[in-house]
Each structure stands twice: as C-alpha cells, then as structure tokens.
C-alpha cells in the first residue's frame with residue numbers, strides 16, 4: 042500500500058509511505074526506484090543490525106546501490122549531541138555530500154537522531170525512514186519531527202524535517218520484544234481513541250490477532266494509524282492546534298516518565314496517562330461511563346502495562362506537568378475526550394482533580410498487587 046503525505050508549509054513537500062510485508066528483501070531496488078541519490082548512508086542500531094545483518098549486508102552489496110553503514114549502540118541515551126557529531130564526522134569521512142541520502146533503519150531513537158542530522162548536515166540532505174519498531178511505524182517515522190535529548194531534557198534540540206520516503210515492512214515486528222511491542226500498542230490505542238470510532242471498534246474485535254501479531258491485521262491497523270497521523274500533520278505540520286490531539290495521554294504520561302527519571306517505560310506511562318485523562322474527561326467533559334469502561338477494558342485486554350509505581354511521587358508528577366515543554370507561558374494544554382473519537386483541547390484541569398486521579402491510579406495498583414499476592 043502506498044500513502045502520499047502532502048505538506049503545504051514553509052515549502053511544499055510530498056512523500057510516499059510504502060507499507061508492506063516484503064519490502065526489506067528488495068530494499069535496494071525499492072529505494073533506487075523511489076528515491077535516487079549518489080550514495081546512501083545507512084544509520085542503524087546494534088540490536089536491529091544484529092537481527093538483520095545478513096540481509097542488510099546482502100542489500101548493501103548490490104552494485105547499483107552505492108552505500109555505507111554507520112552503526113550506533115541501541116537505546117534512548119544514544120539520542121545525544123556527541124552521537125550527532127560522531128555520525129556527522131563519519132558521514133564526512135565516508136564522502137556524504139548534498140546529493141547523498143541518509144537511510145534510518147530502526148526504532149524512534151535512530152529515526153529521531155538520523156532525522157535531526159539530515160536536517161542540519163550540509164544544511165540539509167534527504168532522509169529515508171525504514172521504521173522497525175511499532176512506535177516508529179505508527180508514529181515517529183511520519184510527520185517530520187526530529188530530536189535529540191540534552192542532559193536537562195528529552196527532545197529539546199530538534200527540527201521539523203519531513204522525510205523523502207518511508208518504507209514500512211510489517212515483518213520487522215516479528216523480532217520486536219514483547220515490552221517494546223506493547224509500548225507501540227499504547228500509541229495504536231491512542232489513535233483509536235482520538236479519531237472516529239472505526240479503529241477503536243476494530244481493535245476491540247481483534248484482540249487475539251493483535252496479540253498474535255497477525256501480519257495481515259497489523260498491516261491493516263498500521264496503515265489506518267498512518268492515515269490518521271497523515272491527515273492531522275497535513276493540516277497542522279508545526280503543532281499549532283490540531284496536531285496537539287496526538288498528545289492524548291502524553292502530557293500526563295511524559296510527566297510520569299520524567300518523575301520516574303525514565304524508569305517507567307514510555308508505553309506504560311502513556312497508557313496510564315490515557316486512563317487518567319479518560320477518567321477526568323468523565324468527571325469534567327461528559328465522557329459517558331460506557332465509553333470510559335470500553336477504554337479501560339481495551340487497555341486491559343491488550344495486556345498493556347499501566348500504573349504508577351510507589352517510588353514515583355505524585356508531587357513530582359504534578360511538577361513535571363507544570364514544566365511540560367509544550368506549555369505556553371503558564372498555560373498547559375491537555376487533551377480530553379467528549380466521547381471515544383471526539384477529543385477536545387483544554388487548559389482547564391484543576392490541579393486537585395489531577396492529583397486525585399493520579400493517587401487513585403496508584404492505589405488501584407496497590408490493590409491489584411495485594412490481590413495477586415493473596
């Protein structure tokens with residue numbers, strides 16, 4: 042399936058997202074057919090390279106595909122300025138110029154750092170994303186946000202830099218470990234909640250196919266998520282308004298991650314944020330109890346982790362919310378729900394209600410833990 046993204050912003054940009062389950066075996070051919078460069082520079086992390094080294098080496102040895110390989114250690118801590126410099130030095134010494142293209146093969150970490158480098162190396166060179174984690178396939182490879190972390194904060198240095206091509210091969214998900222897969226499912230559930238009812242209903246009816254990672258079903262829901270994100274980004278590339286709805290569950294989720302000093306994984310934090318935001322929506326914005334139950338049930342049936350560990354203090358979460366990097370002055374934007382599929386953007390959430398719901402989620406964890414021990 043081919044999905045075209047068209048951005049009319051500072052300049053017109055359009056690119057294709059090709060989704061399938063046999064792309065990687067013919068990578069060099071598909072790339073040269075869809076995006077020509079004088080030389081391709083593949084940036085990949087050690088984990089993904091380990092799983093696919095044979096096929097990558099085979100693809101890179103195609104004599105019509107002039108390429109170089111740059112391997113990065115895996116993990117969020119690698120999204121740093123030192124790696125930006127090291128990779129840029131490697132690009133220069135391996136001969137990358139303005140007619141070259143970067144190919145990022147990996148999850149959101151590789152995509153974000155490679156995307157950032159492509160936006161500044163020699164004032165900008167093309168980038169092709171080959172997302173390999175579920176988060177990268179449904180989220181980070183689309184929409185052009187790039188970033189690295191600095192010691193004082195996550196994603197602080199970055200740019201808007203639309204890719205030139207995205208190649209999404211569902212087969213990559215087979216080697217993804219269970220916790221990383223569930224991280225990505227949190228984002229899939231988010232799309233289901235914020236956009237109409239079609240995806241949400243489909244997720245509810247197909248729990249087993251999702252858990253089994255059925256390739257055909259995953260191709261279907263990944264392309265639905267991609268179309269939802271494309272529709273939003275095309276209308277609001279720079280997150281001035283509509284794109285904010287993609288932050289459903291994330292304002293509170295990011296605060297949980299940050300208050301835990303990143304010990305709580307992103308997917309678990311976002312699932313917790315979505316539950317808290319839905320409960321507050323029921324209290325303040327008319328979300329019906331039935332919709333709230335369906336959201337919590339879907340998260341439970343998919344086996345997503347959620348909850349706030351005892352070591353993460355409520356006050357630290359509230360402080361992290363106050364310092365949300367997307368705030369404007371003192372105004373913090375939250376995404377709430379009127380019903381499933383109908384989000385609203387608001388800054389009117391009393392701190393007392395946030396505190397109550399954070400504590401409630403923490404206490405329900407303790408009850409669950411006690412029950413499972415008895």
Ligand SMILES: NC(=O)c1ccc[n+]([C@@H]2O[C@H](COP(=O)([O-])OP(=O)(O)OC[C@H]3O[C@@H](n4cnc5c(N)ncnc54)[C@H](O)[C@@H]3O)[C@@H](O)[C@H]2O)c1
Nearest residue numbers: 088089115148149150151173174176180181186213216217
């Ligand atoms: N730019 C955006 O719009 C955007 C959106 C969402 C998230 N992000 C960023 O993305 C990052 C999170 O993405 P992520 O969860 O993909 O992290 P990640 O890139 O660290 O990948 C998670 C782990 O899975 C491994 N992995 C990836 N694909 C694999 C595969 N097919 N088989 C085996 N192992 C595989 C990686 O090596 C890594 O260990 C964060 O840094 C976040 O800030 C960016």
